[in-house]
Amino acid sequence: MAHPLQDLVHKGWVWQGREAAEQLAPEQLVSSGWAELDRRLGGGWLRGAVHEVQVQRDFQGELALLLPVLLAQNKPCLWLNPPCQPYWPGLRYQQLKQAPLWLHESEQKQALWAFEQALQSEALGVVVAWFNTVDASAVRRLQQSAAKHQQLAFVITPWQQTTEARAYVNRIQLSWAAEQLQVAVLKRRAGWPLPAFPCSVERHLPERRRLSA
Amino acid sequence: MRQAKLWWFLHVPQLLLDEQLSLQSQEQQQRPQVLCTSDGQRRRQVVQVNRAAVAGGVRVGMAEVTASTLLPDLQQRDYDEDREVQVLRRLAQWLHQDIAQIALYPPHGLLLAVHDLQRMYGGYVGVQRQLQRRLHCIAVEYVVAAGYSPLVAQLLAQSGKNILSADKAVLQHELGQVSIAQSLLPAQQQQQLQEVGIERLGALLHLPVAELGARFGRNMLSYMAQLKGELLPPQQWYHPPLRFRECLDLLTEVASWQQLLFPLRRLLQQLEAFLQVRQLSVTELALIAHHRDKRQTFVRVAFALPLWRQRDMLQLVQLQLERQQLKTPALELSLRAEDFSAREVQHGSCLPAQQDAHTQRNEQRQLQALLGKLQARLGEQAVQQAQWVQDWRPELAQQWQTSAAAQMKTAISAHLPRPLWLLPEAEPINVSDWQLQWGPERIQSGWWDGQSMVRDYFIALDRWQRQGWIYRTCVSYQSNESSEQWYLHGWYS
Numbered sequence: 064m065a066h067p068l069q070d071l072v073h074k075g076w077v078w079q080g081r082e083a084a085e086q087l088a089p090e091q092l093v094s095s096g097w098a099e100l101d102r103r104l105g106g107g108w109l110r111g112a113v114h115e116v117q118v119q120r121d122f123q124g125e126l127a128l129l130l131p132v133l134l135a136q137n138k139p140c141l142w143l144n145p146p147c148q149p150y151w152p153g154l155r156y157q158q159l160k161q162a163p164l165w166l167h168e169s170e171q172k173q174a175l176w177a178f179e180q181a182l183q184s185e186a187l188g189v190v191v192a193w194f195n196t197v198d199a200s201a202v203r204r205l206q207q208s209a210a211k212h213q214q215l216a217f218v219i220t221p222w223q224q225t226t227e228a229r230a231y232v233n234r235i236q237l238s239w240a241a242e243q244l245q246v247a248v249l250k251r252r253a254g255w256p257l258p259a260f261p262c263s264v265e266r267h268l269p270e271r272r273r274l275s276a
Numbered sequence: 277m278r279q280a281k282l283w284w285f286l287h288v289p290q291l292l293l294d295e296q297l298s299l300q301s302q303e304q305q306q307r308p309q310v311l312c313t314s315d316g317q318r319r320r321q322v323v324q325v326n327r328a329a330v331a332g333g334v335r336v337g338m339a340e341v342t343a344s345t346l347l348p349d350l351q352q353r354d355y356d357e358d359r360e361v362q363v364l365r366r367l368a369q370w371l372h373q374d375i376a377q378i379a380l381y382p383p384h385g386l387l388l389a390v391h392d393l394q395r396m397y398g399g400y401v402g403v404q405r406q407l408q409r410r411l412h413c414i415a416v417e418y419v420v421a422a423g424y425s426p427l428v429a430q431l432l433a434q435s436g437k438n439i440l441s442a443d444k445a446v447l448q449h450e451l452g453q454v455s456i457a458q459s460l461l462p463a464q465q466q467q468q469l470q471e472v473g474i475e476r477l478g479a480l481l482h483l484p485v486a487e488l489g490a491r492f493g494r495n496m497l498s499y500m501a502q503l504k505g506e507l508l509p510p511q512q513w514y515h516p517p518l519r520f521r522e523c524l525d526l527l528t529e530v531a532s533w534q535q536l537l538f539p540l541r542r543l544l545q546q547l548e549a550f551l552q553v554r555q556l557s558v559t560e561l562a563l564i565a566h567h568r569d570k571r572q573t574f575v576r577v578a579f580a581l582p583l584w585r586q587r588d589m590l591q592l593v594q595l596q597l598e599r600q601q602l603k604t605p606a607l608e609l610s611l612r613a614e615d616f617s618a619r620e621v622q623h624g625s626c627l628p629a630q631q632d633a634h635t636q637r638n639e640q641r642q643l644q645a646l647l648g649k650l651q652a653r654l655g656e657q658a659v660q661q662a663q664w665v666q667d668w669r670p671e672l673a674q675q676w677q678t679s680a681a682a683q684m685k686t687a688i689s690a691h692l693p694r695p696l697w698l699l700p701e702a703e704p705i706n707v708s709d710w711q712l713q714w715g716p717e718r719i720q721s722g723w724w725d726g727q728s729m730v731r732d733y734f735i736a737l738d739r740w741q742r743q744g745w746i747y748r749t750c751v752s753y754q755s756n757e758s759s760e761q762w763y764l765h766g767w768y769s
Contacts, residue, residue, distance in 0.1 A: 122742050122767035126696050138639065139661070146697075150766060151662035151674045153694035162662040164647075165676070168654050177650055177658075186643035239741040268743055268768055269693055269735045271713060 075228065093215060096131020097262050100246060104233055105253050108132065111213040112232035113205050117222045117249070121146040123237055124244040125219050127264040129191065130157060132215070136188030139164050141181045143192035144174055157267060161188075175201050182208040182216060190216040199229055206230040242271070281508060282400075282442055284407070285429035286386040287419040288367070292360040293324040294416040296353070308332050308347045311355040312340050323355050357383050367414070369516045374410055379426075379511040385433070387426050387511060400442050423447060426511060427460075427502040431477070434458060444505070451503065452478025461499065465492055477503065520550050520558075520613040529568070529605035533597040536565070536609055541590060543611040548586040551616070557582035560615040561593065565606035575600060578656070580648030581641060582617050595652040651678070668721040669729060670698060670765060693735075695745040695766030702747070702763035710736040710746060710762075718750075735768065743768035 071077045092107040101107045108114055118125050133140055139161040142149055151162045168174040181190045182205065197218060209216050222236060234250040238259060245259040265271065288294070297305050308329035312320045320340035332347040344350050360383045368378045368386055377389035390403050397403045411418065422440045423429025428451055432439060435458045437450055454477045456466050474480055481503060489497040501507035524539045540563070551557060559582050565573040577596050583589050650659050660676040667673050715734030722728045730750040738744055745766035
């Protein structure tokens with residue numbers, strides 16, 4: 064008779080300590096630029112991985128959150144199907160070194176193909192892709208490509224209703240509360256999901272104040 | 277034994293008219309036709325005449341009026357030298373199949389170097405046979421003469437002597453018969469020679485060269501040396517335009533591009549060999565599927581970086597073809613390429629500074645390869661990169677370009693807090709939903725090109741705490757009166 068724990072393991076509800084013991088070389092981690100987030104992700108974004116950022120609505124602060132990573136790139140970054148036109152003067156004001164490559168492809172299958180091609184190229188910095196949904200097998204493929212070519216990629220997607228598993232290494236969820244961007248970690252490499260915590264992305268946003276009437 | 281140098285000169289006095297005749301029907305060719313020059317006020321002169329017109333008494337150099345009086349139904353057209361040179365070039369390209377060294381003497385002559393061909397065609401007789409066979413195919417009136425220097429061949433041919441002897445004595449004898457009027461000497465010198473009773477080149481050749489030089493100057497010395505075959509001035513050899521054209525008969529009708537991939541592989545293999553020999557690479561191909569009813573389907577394939585290996589080209593062509601559909605079955609497939617470039621040297625270096633440049637170049641190449649692949653499958657407009665443009669108007673401050681090849685311009689100072697996103701079209705909003713935070717920044721520009729704007733921009737928070745870039749338009753330059761319509765133009769996060 065199987066141990067009741069076995070059932071839980073099969074369901075993937077049990078976190079096993081083995082992975083934590085796996086030591087990562089520091090160069091395999093890319094600092095997110097936010098100390099509080101780095102700490103929760105075990106040192107930063109894992110290189111050679113696809114990470115998911117769920118947003119309540121577009122332009123919520125997801126780009127500000129990713130900006131430190133984008134700024135660290137010397138190679139051009141690819142933006143796949145962003146919700147609107149990236150504005151180079153504004154990105155340049157934030158000290159981005161290279162104008163992003165903007166790829167627009169409305170057909171999901173083609174877009175995923177392009178995403179995979181981008182992950183396989185060493186010429187790109189970070190790949191950021193916007194998708195409404197990506198099915199589990201596509202994510203697995205992308206994750207494999209990213210791991211094989213040590214490429215860092217982000218998928219920005221609306222809050223997902225289903226709790227179905229995806230092969231993303233980290234999954235975080237953004238919301239806005241008490242005038243601060245709240246980041247909840249839904250899945251991380253070595254640890255339990257974590258409740259929302261405030262992340263001070265204001266550094267990359269215009270200063271907030273009330274206009275004196 | 278060293279081969280004596282030998283040239284042939286092909287003189288085609290009526291090239292343009294012959295070309296036009298060859299496009300006409302038999303019956304049309306029988307009608308008298310002439311070409312005339314038309315230079316301003318001077319009376320028009322006949323320069324080229326067809327056989328029917330010659331039979332009617334028309335001659336070259338005749339006034340047009342005279343000619344049309346002789347033959348009332350004479351067809352006249354304007355002579356166009358540029359066109360004739362084009363035809364001559366085509367003729368040279370066609371002869372290039374047999375002869376490597378051809379020099380153009382526009383508008384009516386081609387110089388062929390035949391001495392090197394003797395071994396190839398089995399002696400001088402073989403050369404004669406080969407070239408005459410080729411010349412017989414052309415419907416052009418020609419005179420061809422041999423010469424032991426380019427000038428001799430030219431003089432003989434232009435004076436209408438069809439002589440292909442390789443014997444210097446025979447040629448010299450013929451040369452002696454050429455009149456001074458056809459000597460190609462400057463008109464003044466011709467006149468001077470004729471005044472002292474020298475009518476033919478033979479007489480000129482008997483004169484002592486030193487004295488001729490003293491009398492007529494240096495040019496005469498060089499002319500005499502060429503006549504005697506002592507001086508062989510270098511020629512500008514004709515190089516046919518480099519192009520690749522191959523065609524494959526498919527034997528059966530093929531209905532889809534996928535089935536064409538196999539023959540395509542062979543064509544690309546040939547292209548690779550072509551490029552390898554010349555150390556070139558290619559950036560653009562044209563694929564043409566020929567259908568039963570003579571129609572063609574044309575597919576252009578452009579590469580983001582120069583390629584020469586068959587498998588690289590095949591990969592990209594394949595991606596491109598996956599988007600295409602062959603509407604009607606094809607009988608033949610042809611591949612054309614004209615856009616070649618010399619290969620870039622790829623060398624690794626041990627010096628650290630150069631190594632840096634090397635990796636950078638390598639990265640650039642990889643980026644080009646990726647873009648090439650994406651553009652081949654998704655279309656050329658699929659991937660774009662922004663370029664900075666000096667303009668105050670926000671929507672004109674950046675431009676999208678399809679290739680990342682354009683390097684970022686140096687030292688762009690971005691000192692204005694612009695948003696990270698710009699909406700393609702400003703969106704009308706209800707300002708009561710927004711909380712103004714910072715502003716206004718007035719942008720007033722573009723009065724010079726009809727796209728003038730006067731706008732007050734604000735940074736504002738929407739209901740979900742998102743920072744937007746919004747503006748209201750001002751009614752006119754003078755008044756600060758503003759309309760109440762607000763627009764959202766960008767996002768900051």
